[in-house]
Structure formats: C-alpha cells, structure tokens
Amino acid sequence: MNNDAARKVLQLQSGAPVGSLTPISAEWARDERGALFKYTQSERYEAAKRRRWAARDKRHFSFTHMQHIREITQGLSNKYCGYVLLLQPYIAFKSNVLVTEGREDTPLTIGDLAQVWDVSKRTARVIINELEVRSIVFETSGTFTINERYHFRKKAADDVDALIKTYFTTLKSFDMTAADLGFVYKLLPYVHYDTNVICADPFVENPEDVRFLNEKAVADIAGMNELKAAQALARLRKSGIIGEWFTGHDRRDKLTVLNPYVFYRKRGEPDGTLRTLFAAKRAENVK
DNA sequence: TTAGATGATGCGGATTCTCC
DNA sequence: GGAGAATCCGCATCATCTAA
Numbered sequence: 001m002n003n004d005a006a007r008k009v010l011q012l013q014s015g016a017p018v019g020s021l022t023p024i025s026a027e028w029a030r031d032e033r034g035a036l037f038k039y040t041q042s043e044r045y046e047a048a049k050r051r052r053w054a055a056r057d058k059r060h061f062s063f064t065h066m067q068h069i070r071e072i073t074q075g076l077s078n079k080y081c082g083y084v085l086l087l088q089p090y091i092a093f094k095s096n097v098l099v100t101e102g103r104e105d106t107p108l109t110i111g112d113l114a115q116v117w118d119v120s121k122r123t124a125r126v127i128i129n130e131l132e133v134r135s136i137v138f139e140t141s142g143t144f145t146i147n148e149r150y151h152f153r154k155k156a157a158d159d160v161d162a163l164i165k166t167y168f169t170t171l172k173s174f175d176m177t178a179a180d181l182g183f184v185y186k187l188l189p190y191v192h193y194d195t196n197v198i199c200a201d202p203f204v205e206n207p208e209d210v211r212f213l214n215e216k217a218v219a220d221i222a223g224m225n226e227l228k229a230a231q232a233l234a235r236l237r238k239s240g241i242i243g244e245w246f247t248g249h250d251r252r253d254k255l256t257v258l259n260p261y262v263f264y265r266k267r268g269e270p271d272g273t274l275r276t277l278f279a280a281k282r283a284e285n286v287k
Numbered sequence: 288t289t290a291g292a293t294g295a296t297g298c299g300g301a302t303t304c305t306c307c
Numbered sequence: 308g309g310a311g312a313a314t315c316c317g318c319a320t321c322a323t324c325t326a327a
Contacts, residue, residue, distance in 0.1 A: 079294070110314095123295055125315080179324090225326070293324075304313070 061165040062088045062153045066189045066202065069150050072136060073186040078222060081185040082178030083117055083127055084136060084150075089168035090116065091146055094154045098137075098144040107143040117178065162203065163265065164188055170261045174239050183232050184241060184258070186222050191258055193265045196274055198256040212255045243277045 030036055073081055090108055092099045098113070100106040108116070114124035128144065131137040138145045146152075156163055174181075192199045192210055198218060200211040213221070219229030233256065236242045243257040259278045260270035269275070 077293075120296065121314095122297085126295080228325070289327090291325085291327105293322100295320105295322080297320080298318090300316090302313100302315075305311090307308105307310090 060089075060169070061167045062091050062151050063156055063163045064088075064151050064166060064188055065149065066162045066164055066191070069185075070189050072134065072150060073189065073221075075134060076130075076182075077179075078182035078186065078224075079177075079179045080127065080130060081182030082180065083182075084131070085166070085171075085181045085185045086116055086178065087137075087146060088151065088166045089172060091151060091153045096145050096148050096152055098146060113144070161193075161265075164191055165264050167262055167264070170259070174241050174262075176236075176239055176241070180232055180235055183222050183224075183229075184236060184263075187218065187256070187258065188263065190221065191263065191265060194271075196258050196260050196264065196270070198258070215254055215256070218256055240278065 072084060076084075087098060089101055090098045092104045095104075097104075098108040100108060100112065110124050110128065111121055113128065114121045117124060117127065119127070128137060128139065132139060136147055136150060138147065187198050190198045190200065190202055190213065192202050192212070194207060198213050198221075200213055200217070201209065204210050215230055215233060216226055218233065219226045222229055222232070224232065233242065237244060241259050241262055243259065244254045257274070257277065258264075260274045261278055264270060270278075
C-alpha cells in the first residue's frame, strides 16, 4: 500500500484510537486487521513527548555544593555530618523546607526528625540546635529549612559546576550508622567529575593532572587515624556505598570511588566502567 | 589497656501552652 | 485564674570512640 492509499484508509476510518494501533514507524501504524494509518502531526508530537518522558532520569535527588560544604565538614563530627546527609530526602523542591516525603505541605516536626535520625526527641533538639548555630538549618515557627548555600532542590544555575547530586532511593537503602554516612559526606568535596574517584583536584579538567587520594589521605580528610579510617572504608565498601580502584601493580594503593547511583556529578547515567563496578547495587535498589 | 573526648540520654526545675 | 501537659534547658551520668 502506498502513501496515498493509506491516507484514504485514514480518511475513511478517522477517529480510530491511537492506543489500538501498532506503530511500525514514527509516522505509520497498523490496526488489528492490518489496515495502515498515518499519524497526525499532533499524535507524532504526543508520541515523541511520551518517548522523552520514558527516557528521562526520574530518580529524585538533591544538589550539594561541594565547595561550600567544606564549612560544614571542617567543623562538624562525622556523626553530625551523617545527620545532615540523612536530611537530604526530606528537602522540599524550591522552598528547601524539610517535609514528609511526597507531602510538600507537611513540614517535619522535631518528633519526625527524631525518627529520621533514630534518636530521642531530646537528642534531636540538641542536634538541631547545633545545626542552627552553624547556619546549616534554620527554624521558623516550628518549620525547619536547610541552608541553600549547602544543599538545595531546584534547577541548578548553568555556570555552577561544583555540585554533586545525592539520589534518595539508593541512599536510604543503605543500613549504616550516622558516623559512617558522615564519613562519606566529608568526601563529597573531593569527588572527581569524570570518574567519581576521591581526588585532591576535583575541578581539574585534564585527567592526567588529577592527583587521586589514597586511604591515608582519605583518613586525613575525615579527621581519623589511618586504622580507623581503613575499618570505616571496609564497612562502606561492604555495604556498596563506595568501591575501590587500584592505581597499578601495587594493590595496597587503593583509590576510593563513590557509588554513582548515590552520589554523581555528571548528568544522566554513569559511564560503562562505573556501571560495571556498581552494577549489583544498581540492580538491588533502582527500579 | 587506659585516659580523655564526644555523644546520648535521664532527671528535675522552670517556663509556656492548652483547656476548663 | 488554675491545673495539668508539653516543652525547654542545664547538669550529671553512662556509653562509645579515639589516641597514645
């Protein structure tokens, strides 16, 4: 059947629901009896819109400003940094108010925060006070708002490249202590754009100039001794929130890679090497 | 192993809020 | 206005972590 014949079928049977047709190209479809139909301009537009929506990355995430959070990581203990990280899934879009997940009109109370952190209300109040003193969280008439300088959820400005995304679904799947999460949080200012490896020069464009950090340097960043840091890194590797790369022949010289399904700087899906390294964790947690 | 630092929590008194 | 509940705050104690 040529195009003219098909157009005649289309004219004779106009109004056939698009959903009952089987697409055979961007323009043409066939009904259950085999008759050809040509999509209208608006139907092609709708189909393209549906394809774009299906292909879009729909995971929820918040942005962390890598340079600004050094003000947090340099002054707070690992545990308190972990508490800040645990707040990420509760940041409301645009307003930055801490809210119940999926309920942007229901701000978190001190009791809710106690549940999020798995501590008593008394302790939650102490933690909030400390975060307020450091201008990380603001409280206004019982509503808690996280400082946009450090974390936010809205379209990022195009000229800001010092941002890293935290994906909620995967983050919440890890059963880890606040102290261990805080350890990871302290590494965020050092994540390399292309490789997700912890390095001293996360903003250097030429990969050959990047100085990647070994376990000893990572221990210094976290403010721990080498042994304790190695134990923490082992726990984090076991849980899958970080991975390891080796620099060359010497397998003692390990580099730390963050799980790109939890923390990632680039747009879209991680590249092939990272996908392979963390494939198991992706399969477990991301639907 | 031990001492010091840090964090979590219980206790009790003071203050504020709510309801009658 | 008063009673009871809820919340806040400071202090003390205990548990855990860390470094030597």
